[in-house]
Structure formats: structure tokens, C-alpha cells
Amino acid sequence: MNKIKKSLVLQTSFLFFISFLVIILLWIFFYFQQKYQHQEYDISRYFNTASSLQPLLYKDQQINNEDLKVFAMKISNVKYSSYYDVILKKGDKNKGFIVISYKSKRLIYIYNKQKDIMIEDISTHKSMVIIHLVFILLLITQGLLYIKLQKSLSPLTSLHKKLKKLKIGDLSPLKIDSHYEEIKQMIKSYNDSISKIEYMLELREMFNKIFMHEMKMPLAKGMFYLKQEPSNDTHAKLNNILHGLNKELDDFFQIETLISNQNKIIKETHNIKDLLILAKKRAHIEENHVVLKNIEDKTIEGDKEFLVLCFKNLLDNAIKYSFDNKVIVDGNHGVTFENKADELPVDISQDIKKWKIDKNKRHKSSTGYGFGLFIIKNIISIHNMKLIYTYDNNKKIVRLQIK
Known part of the structure; x- marks a missing residue:
């Protein structure tokens, strides 16, 4: 019971089990109640049939199936025998009726001093069929609902198992x-x-x-x-x-x-040239290694320290890995860093989740990681800017697109 109280899935299964049990108990209750009512109804019908047919038997009138249809009876060819199972007996040896069971049939033997007749009960209790049908449909519906609910809750079970595995590092x-x-x-x-x-x-x-x-x-x-x-x-x-x-x-x-x-970044407007000068100083880059184009009076909005760190890594990577130790910085259409070098180990234009570069792929990073690329990409991301990377004919171009 403690597990049931603490588990939503087990609690749901337990509640469905209770509902199944209640439906079955109600089915049994209504079945026996209806069966009892049918027995009382049949006995009353037998008395009514016997009392209606006795005057006709005294007068020795012909009785046919049309006359018996109103009582849900028909004439039977079975001859009466005392060996049959007696269900009900009323009257004496001179007058009365006997209800007997013969080969799953219910027969009524009506007699008096003048004449006798054997008739068969052909009534069908449709209400019993309806009761069975209703409760069968209820159980089927409950079963389908249970299967559907278990299927809906299966992700919770899977999530519960995954959370347990998460504890051990999965x-x-x-x-x-x-x-x-x-x-x-x-x-x-x-x-x-x-x-x-x-x-x-x-x-x-x-x-x-x-x-x-x-x-x-x-x-x-x-x-x-x-x-x-x-x-x-x-x-x-x-x-x-x-x-x-x-x-x-x-x-x-x-x-x-x-x-x-x-x-939290502090967004302010800065002169791009001033930021590049600070970045060059921090990276200890000599003046002749950087060529500035169309950079005068160009501005950028963002956090100064982060932008300087970004430009520092862009300049440092561009010069360190270039064939001629030079980088061209162009201020048209954003800020473009162009150099002649090998292709980057990752496409920084994409949304990168894995920053660990393949160690089997040859590149110049001493640690096997693109840490500088990670810094550049994340600073661009938190400033809601876009980074465009292209490589063609040994020419590497990284463009910072300012929105």
C-alpha cells in the first residue's frame, strides 16, 4: 500500500482494479436480482396460464398454438412421466398443474378429470441478455481506458527509470x-x-x-x-x-x-577601432600584423570588456594560424576578419553544442580544444549578433554581423 500511495502509475492501476471489481460485483448483483424477478414472473405466468386453460379443458375445447401465444407457450409432444424433474407442483390428483424440466426445456403439465395437456414455455428473458451485454461493454471500455492510460503514463515510468540511471552518470x-x-x-x-x-x-x-x-x-x-x-x-x-x-x-x-x-552584459555604444586597439595590446600583436579597412567612425553596441575579449581572440587566432602572420579587418557590413590559413576545425556559423574538437583531426590547438572559438562564439551569442564563417582557396573569413 505504501508503494501504491507513492507511485502514480501503481495508484492508477490499483484504482482501475477497484473499478473492475465493482463492475463485476454489480454484474453479479443485478444478475441474481433479475433472475429472482424472472422466477417470480414465470411462476405468476404459470398460474395464470393454468387458470386460463382449465375451463377450456373442462369443456373439452380444442387448444392450439395461437391460443397459447399470448402466454408465450406452445403445445408439446412430450408425454408426462413421473420421472421428470419437478420444479413446481400445484393442485391435487383431480386438478392442477406441474412444472417440469426436460432436456433443458421447461414444460407445464395441466390436468383435470376431463382432459390434460402438455405445453412448453418458449419465453425468452431478453433483459438478462441486456444486463450481460451492458456489463461486458463496461468491462471492455474499462479495459481499453486502462490500456490507453497505461500507454499515456509509460513516459513517466521511463522518465523515472532514466532519473535513477542519471544518479550513476547515465x-x-x-x-x-x-x-x-x-x-x-x-x-x-x-x-x-x-x-x-x-x-x-x-x-x-x-x-x-x-x-x-x-x-x-x-x-x-x-x-x-x-x-x-x-x-x-x-x-x-x-x-x-x-x-x-x-x-x-x-x-x-x-x-x-x-x-x-x-x-549581465552592459550594452553601450563603442568605437570599433578603439576596441581593436585595446584587443591588439592585450594580445601583444605588433602593428604591422593587422591591416584595418573602412573602420573609421564605425561603432558597435555591447559590453566593452567582452567585445575586447572577443576581438582579442579573433585577432590572436587569425595571426597565430595564418600563413603570413597577417589579418585584414574590414568594417564594411559588420566586422570582417580575413586571413590566409587552414580551415577551422569546426564551423562556427552553426549552433555548436560540442566544443571538444576531434583529437584525431590535425589542428594547431595545443590542448585539443577550441577554447578561443568557444569564447568568440559565446560572446557573439549573448550580444544577439550573428557570426558568418566562410573558407575558400586558403582564405578564411569570419564576419561579425551587427544587427
Whole structure:
């Protein structure tokens, strides 16, 4: 009973079982009640038939089936015998009637001193058939409703099982087809949640690997300088490393904020050229590596820090992976970054869920992840802008389409 109370599916099955039981009990009750009424009706009919036919038998009149039709009787050729099963007997040896059972037939032997007659009861109790038919239809209807309801509730059972498996790390989606909006919404919400969990776990793995990679290199350099003789030069190098680490931690904090979506962007109008200059400084890009075209007096609306971070990654990736260490930034029709390089490992124009790049595919990322691409794509997304990527004849073009 505790399981029934706590389970919607079991509770529904139990309630249907109770309803089945009630229908069957009502069926039995009405059957016996109707059977009793039929017996009383038949006995009354037999008395009425016998009393109506006795005067005709005294007068020795001919009795035919037409006369008996009104009593739902007909003349029988069976001869009376005391060996038959007697159901009802009324009268004495001089006058009366006997109701007997013979080969599943009900016969009425009516007699007096003058004459006797054997007639057969041919009445049919249609009300009994109706009772059986009604309750059979009720049970069939209940059965169909139960099957339909169980089919409708089956997604809940599947979802319950999937949630149990989720505890042990099963992140597979729920594959159930349903025509009901509520069930479809539950399935969609579950699958969206699973997708979000997978996305966050993958980002966490990617973020940890990037963080470890970026921290290990300067720390290794610092350990190397500590082993050398103290001097102004080693002191300056250690100072640069520590400032660099501090700057990296600030960048990682900003990226972590971007991942967790906890930061509400502040939309302001900024000059694109000013943002590009800041981005070049943060990426330590030399002036001759960036060619600006049609960029004067062009503006963009959004969060300054995020836009600078986006432009920094776009410039850094474009120059780092280009064949000639150059990138052309064009301000017409948005902001376009063009360079000569290999094709990107992922099409950043699409809605990307999996940021983990195939490790079997050769590319220049030291960690095997498109972390810079992830930063660019997400900053564009939270600003409700569109990113268009094309590649043709070793020419890679990434266009930030401003709405």
C-alpha cells in the first residue's frame, strides 16, 4: 500500500482494479436480482396460464398454438412421466398443474378429470441478455481506458527509470514519442537538461585543461629563474611572470563568468577601432600584423570588456594560424576578419553544442580544444549578433554581423 500511495502509475492501476471489481460485483448483483424477478414472473405466468386453460379443458375445447401465444407457450409432444424433474407442483390428483424440466426445456403439465395437456414455455428473458451485454461493454471500455492510460503514463515510468540511471552518470537522452503536449514538454525539458549537463561537464573539462596548460608554462619558467643566481634581470623576469599570471587569472575569471552566464552584459555604444586597439595590446600583436579597412567612425553596441575579449581572440587566432602572420579587418557590413590559413576545425556559423574538437583531426590547438572559438562564439551569442564563417582557396573569413 505504501508503494501504491507513492507511485502514480501503481495508484492508477490499483484504482482501475477497484473499478473492475465493482463492475463485476454489480454484474453479479443485478444478475441474481433479475433472475429472482424472472422466477417470480414465470411462476405468476404459470398460474395464470393454468387458470386460463382449465375451463377450456373442462369443456373439452380444442387448444392450439395461437391460443397459447399470448402466454408465450406452445403445445408439446412430450408425454408426462413421473420421472421428470419437478420444479413446481400445484393442485391435487383431480386438478392442477406441474412444472417440469426436460432436456433443458421447461414444460407445464395441466390436468383435470376431463382432459390434460402438455405445453412448453418458449419465453425468452431478453433483459438478462441486456444486463450481460451492458456489463461486458463496461468491462471492455474499462479495459481499453486502462490500456490507453497505461500507454499515456509509460513516459513517466521511463522518465523515472532514466532519473535513477542519471544518479550513476547515465547522460543518454530520453527517446520517447508522445502526442501529448505535457509529456512532450517533460521529455524536451529532460533532454535539454541532459544536454546542458553534458555541455557544462565538457566545458569544465576544457576549462581545467586550458587553465592547467596556461598556468604550468609560466610557473615552470618561474621555477627555472629561481634556480639561477639572483639578479636584476631574473627579478624583472619573475616580476613579468607574476604580472602575467595575474592577468591570466583575470582573463580566466572573465571567461568563467561568460561560461556560467552569471554576468549581465552592459550594452553601450563603442568605437570599433578603439576596441581593436585595446584587443591588439592585450594580445601583444605588433602593428604591422593587422591591416584595418573602412573602420573609421564605425561603432558597435555591447559590453566593452567582452567585445575586447572577443576581438582579442579573433585577432590572436587569425595571426597565430595564418600563413603570413597577417589579418585584414574590414568594417564594411559588420566586422570582417580575413586571413590566409587552414580551415577551422569546426564551423562556427552553426549552433555548436560540442566544443571538444576531434583529437584525431590535425589542428594547431595545443590542448585539443577550441577554447578561443568557444569564447568568440559565446560572446557573439549573448550580444544577439550573428557570426558568418566562410573558407575558400586558403582564405578564411569570419564576419561579425551587427544587427
